[in-house]
Amino acid sequence: VPRYRSLYMDAQLKESKILSSVRNSDFRRLVENMKTVEENDFIIPGELEHVLREYQKTGFLWLKTLNNNGFGGILADDMGLGKTIQVIAFLLSEYQEIPAGTQKRTLIVTPASLVYNWQNEFGRFAPGLKVRVIAGNAAEREALIRQSGKDEILITSYDLLKRDLEYYEGMNFGYEVIDEAQFIKNHGTQAAKAVKEIRAQFKLALTGTPIENRLGELWSIFDYLMPGFLFSERRFREEFEKRIIKEQDEKAMARLQKMIAPFVLRRLKRDVLKDLPEKSEENLYVRLEGEQQELYDAHVKRIQIMLKEKSDEDFKNSKLQILAELTKLRQLCCDPALVFDGYQGDSAKLDACIQLVQSAVSNQHKVLLFSQFTSMLDRIQDRLRRENISFYVLTGATSKEKRQELVRAFQTDETEVFCISLKAGGTGLNLTAADIVIHYDPWWNVAAQNQATDRAHRIGQENPVTVYKLISQGTIEENIMKLQERKQELADEVLSGSGTGAASITREELLELLR
Numbered sequence: 001v002p003r004y005r006s007l008y009m010d011a012q013l014k015e016s017k018i019l020s021s022v023r024n025s026d027f028r029r030l031v032e033n034m035k036t037v038e039e040n041d042f043i044i045p046g047e048l049e050h051v052l053r054e055y056q057k058t059g060f061l062w063l064k065t066l067n068n069n070g071f072g073g074i075l076a077d078d079m080g081l082g083k084t085i086q087v088i089a090f091l092l093s094e095y096q097e098i099p100a101g102t103q104k105r106t107l108i109v110t111p112a113s114l115v116y117n118w119q120n121e122f123g124r125f126a127p128g129l130k131v132r133v134i135a136g137n138a139a140e141r142e143a144l145i146r147q148s149g150k151d152e153i154l155i156t157s158y159d160l161l162k163r164d165l166e167y168y169e170g171m172n173f174g175y176e177v178i179d180e181a182q183f184i185k186n187h188g189t190q191a192a193k194a195v196k197e198i199r200a201q202f203k204l205a206l207t208g209t210p211i212e213n214r215l216g217e218l219w220s221i222f223d224y225l226m227p228g229f230l231f232s233e234r235r236f237r238e239e240f241e242k243r244i245i246k247e248q249d250e251k252a253m254a255r256l257q258k259m260i261a262p263f264v265l266r267r268l269k270r271d272v273l274k275d276l277p278e279k280s281e282e283n284l285y286v287r288l289e290g291e292q293q294e295l296y297d298a299h300v301k302r303i304q305i306m307l308k309e310k311s312d313e314d315f316k317n318s319k320l321q322i323l324a325e326l327t328k329l330r331q332l333c334c335d336p337a338l339v340f341d342g343y344q345g346d347s348a349k350l351d352a353c354i355q356l357v358q359s360a361v362s363n364q365h366k367v368l369l370f371s372q373f374t375s376m377l378d379r380i381q382d383r384l385r386r387e388n389i390s391f392y393v394l395t396g397a398t399s400k401e402k403r404q405e406l407v408r409a410f411q412t413d414e415t416e417v418f419c420i421s422l423k424a425g426g427t428g429l430n431l432t433a434a435d436i437v438i439h440y441d442p443w444w445n446v447a448a449q450n451q452a453t454d455r456a457h458r459i460g461q462e463n464p465v466t467v468y469k470l471i472s473q474g475t476i477e478e479n480i481m482k483l484q485e486r487k488q489e490l491a492d493e494v495l496s497g498s499g500t501g502a503a504s505i506t507r508e509e510l511l512e513l514l515r
Contacts, residue, residue: 004071004226006030007262030069034262037065045092048125052089055272059086062265063204064093067175072203072225074181076266079208079359080280080436080466084121087177087204091153092126094175104174105150109195111180112157113352116287116473118179119155129153134160142167158183158191165194176200180359181207184224185217187233196224208363215241218260225263269435269464279453279465283481285473286352288333291345296332296475300514303329307507315507322510326476329514333472334376334441347379349470353440354383356468360436361389361416368431370452371440372422380419380440391417396424407431422452431455435463442469442477479513 001009010031013021023031033040042064044057052060059075063086066073077083091106098104108118115133122131134144134156141160145167148154156164176198178184184192203225219236222229230236240256243249288296303325310318331338335347353369360367371377374395384391392406392415410418411433418431434456442449456465471477 002226002228003030003069004229004263007034008259011258033069034065034071037062040065040068042068042093045089045096045126048085048089048092051125052085053082053272055267056082056086056089059083059265059267060089060093063087063090066204066263067094067202071263072205073263073265074205074207074221074225076207076264078266078268079363079365080269080282080464081267081272083206083208084118084179085125087206088122088125091175092129095129095151098174100151102174103150103172103201105148105171106153106175106177107168107173107198107200108153108155108177108179109158109161110155110178111183111355112159113286113348113355114179115155115157117285120283120285120473122153131155134164138163145171158194161194161198162190165197168198171199173198173200175202175204177204177206178224179206180355181205181221181224182217182362184220187220187223192220192224196227208359215244215256222260222263229263230259279467281467281469283469283471284352284356285471285478286348287473288348288475289346292332292336292347295336295340296329299325299329299332300476304511304514307511326510326513329476330441331373331376333475333477334371334373335379337379338373338375349440349472350379350383353380353438353470354387356438356470357384357389357417358387365436366410366415366434367417367436367438368425368434368452368456369417369419369438369440370422370425371419373441374421376440377419377421384417384419389417390415391419393419394425394429395421398424403429410434420452420455425452425455429455432461435461435465437465437467439467439469442471442481476513479515 006027010023010027013019038058038061040061042061044052044060059077063073063075067090075083075086077086095104110118115135119131119133122129130149130152132144132148132152132154134141134154136144141164145154145164161168176195178195184195186192205221205225207221219230219233219241223233231239240252243252244256303322306322306325307315315322328339333349335343335350336345337343337347357367357369369377369380371380377393377395381391381393392410394403394406398406406418407429409415410431418434420429437453437456439449439452453465453467471481
């Protein structure tokens with residue numbers, strides 16, 4: 001029988017009152033090795049030794065143990081517990097240990113909105129690894145794939161992998177990682193078929209979605225990890241899904257749990273609370289593409305021309321106009337529909353935001369979602385309705401009585417998201433039912449932003465709070481983030497749009513924001 005049956009077989013034999021069995025040294029070693037993950041002597045890369053939290057170190061050891069024994073697995077930690085950094089630590093360790101010239105090319109497949117976030121995380125935690133994002137038109141993507149070396153990490157999206165599958169033919173990978181593995185929950189989709197076509201020695205799936213509640217997708221994920229482990233799709237449906245869901249068969253449930261337990265690592269925030277700070281913050285980068293990128297670039301050029309053509313006197317007299325143009329630039333990062341009526345194209349940030357919300361609510365988290373543009377909240381609400389995600393909305397137009405009514409309701413009912421305009425929701429609200437905070441267009445005045453975050457992170461909050469700031473990469477948003485430390489006053493002024501203190505902004509500083 002396959003090696004992946006060893007732990008289940010060992011457990012069954014120990015429970016049997018009829019059969020006697022003899023285990024040879026290899027079998028005992030394998031079982032013991034999988035059962036004592038934390039005692040394995042894998043060495044955490046020195047540069048991450050003091051970065052990883054204790055539970056993340058356990059996750060690292062688990063990944064190393066799986067790979068060492070020839071198994072695949074699902075890292076199913078709750079969102080906000082750092083699945084990405086655990087994978088990066090694992091890959092960094094592998095690349096440091098494996099001799100040069102060995103096949104260790106890696107493929108990471110993720111939703112399009114997370115591709116560049118992975119790239120940024122590698123740059124932050126493992127800058128020495130060679131990372132290649134597979135993007136661009138078909139010819140450019142083919143060249144990137146063909147030219148990749150045996151020691152490179154390739155990052156692509158589910159959608160592009162489907163289109164580029166022929167370019168991967170004949171390639172062998174040391175590792176394949178799929179993020180947000182619920183993307184392959186339907187085994188009949190092209191995305192599911194594509195990831196299963198890749199030849200890789202070690203396969204890993206990441207998902208924050210509780211596996212035990214989604215039996216239908218479990219088979220497809222394991223069919224990617226270890227084909228045959230959960231038998232054929234038909235047999236799985238008959239022996240497990242039908243009996244567990246329809247017949248409430250506890251024996252079938254116990255059997256399934258026993259089978260998958262060694263290959264699924266799931267930690268919840270409440271389980272590792274001692275290892276977490278009270279509040280963790282994460283920047284989530286998105287990359288503008290297509291029409292949105294073109295509109296952004298055109299507006300940048302317009303402002304640059306405006307700045308260069310004006311005399312010093314004209315510049316002093318037109319700063320409010322320039323600041324208004326910069327606000328439009330920021331709105332283009334959010335969604336071009338805020339600037340152009342009738343815009344029908346995509347918004348990279350809106351797609352990333354909705355995916356983040358979906359991941360949060362599927363894990364039974366409640367979300368506070370802040371934006372300083374009420375028109376953006378309108379756009380977000382439209383998407384939430386399409387996704388059947390329940391929400392409340394609070395803006396400056398909401399009466400005091402209605403505000404308190406909405407707060408009381410959100411604190412006690414099952415509504416999943418509270419959309420709040422930043423100025424209206426900065427003070428006077430107690431929303432501790434939420435433990436996820438999303439700043440759609442972050443308020444770079446740190447005090448104002450923290451006031452908004454503290455609607456959830458305050459006395460009465462029983463869970464760790466995770467704060468996400470959505471940032472359009474390579475835009476004015478990222479530049480202002482960099483400027484924040486050096487020019488806090490400038491950042492506050494530009495992003496508030498108030499124009500106060502405008503006389504202190506120089507032409508060079510504004511041009512720097514546009515680079």
